[in-house]
Amino acid sequence: MKHIGFLQALEHEPADPIEYQLRLDDEKIALNELLGQSIELSFLDELQCIYCGRITKKFYGKNNSCYPCYRDLPENDLCIVKPELCHYHQGTCRDASFGELHCLQPHIVYLALSSDVKVGITRKTNMMKRWIDQGASQAMAIMEVPSRKDAGDIEIILAQYVKDKTNWRKMLKNEIADCDLLAIREDLITKLPEPYHAYLIPDPEIVPLTYPSLSTLEKITPLSLDKQATISGKLIGVKAQYLILDTGVFQVRKHAGYKVAFAV
Ligand SMILES: [Zn+2]
Structure with a gap:
């Protein structure tokens, strides 16, 4: 089977072990049942801002944003990585309603x-x-x-x-x-x-917390769609935001907004 879409961060449900889903646009693919199978992810050379959905030539910042979202959204402000720098009380929050919903909670x-x-x-x-x-x-x-x-x-x-x-x-x-x-x-x-x-x-x-796993790797090799157009291997585990393949590890969140073809 082959699926095509923009990759999103992995979704998961607490269970024993945790149940993971790979998301391409709105499609969800259950990952736990793919353990032991060979999978392939190919980059289709298109990037989509994870916030506004606009197609962008490159991403800005660490959150896979287009430039306007990187510049303007509260999610991309410095206080998100350094919460002690919260400046809401100075009236300078990039979006007061975001601050109230996410930070003043x-x-x-x-x-x-x-x-x-x-x-x-x-x-x-x-x-x-x-x-x-x-x-x-x-x-x-x-x-x-x-x-x-x-x-x-x-x-x-x-x-x-x-x-x-x-x-x-x-x-x-x-x-x-x-x-x-x-x-x-x-x-x-x-x-x-x-x-x-x-x-x-x-x-x-x-x-x-326990994660779906068949075996563990001796050596961790990060796999990136920026370095190779296709990533493939046998899925031996899923942990945090990583697909663990027998060929290396793939950080899914880092690739959110990449258009990919996923095949099993
Ligand atoms: Zn955007």
């Missing part, structure tokens, strides 16, 4: 184990999606705060003691540190300034 500070332990933040309603997109094997919400900026301020404090990035190669190789998230939380509480203690979640729960 309850946020979670969490600990996740994807390679080593890391601290992260996310909008409360987006929590599970975020953990899966990062390939966490375990995750635990430790604080709930009123806004994204509060979460960003706390993350900066906690990132002095635990990492705030995932080592994606280790994550994809399933090289996961043996850590007790509850013990790490206890330790971090002792470093947390008193005024923030009111936001601690009293009985946090560790959420285990």
Whole structure:
């Protein structure tokens, strides 16, 4: 079977293991049942802005935007990567209604184990999606705060003691540190300034996550449609936003907006 369309980020449903879908435009292709089969993705030389749908010669920024969306959308503002720089209160948010819907909403500070332990933040309603997109094997919400900026301020404090990035190669190789998230939380509480203690979640729960996988790779080779027009191999796993093939790993979100033909 062959499908043609603009690639979107992988979609997933929490299950054991997590159920993944490849999206081409509005078409969804269940991936878990393709494990063990050979798949092929070919780039058809067309790029579409993931925000406005306009066809563009190249993408700007990291979010696969056309130039106007890169320049104007709040999703492409610096405060999205650095939430502590939120400038809503100065009246300069690129789109106040976006700020109200995405940033001035309850946020979670969490600990996740994807390679080593890391601290992260996310909008409360987006929590599970975020953990899966990062390939966490375990995750635990430790604080709930009123806004994204509060979460960003706390993350900066906690990132002095635990990492705030995932080592994606280790994550994809399933090289996961043996850590007790509850013990790490206890330790971090002792470093947390008193005024923030009111936001601690009293009985946090560790959420285990498992990903569809037949085997793991010894060596991680990133595959990109910018470097080769066709990517093919046997699908041996899906984790975070990656298709894991016996020939290398393909980061789907990085290729959102690429027009492709997908064949099994
Ligand atoms: Zn656009």
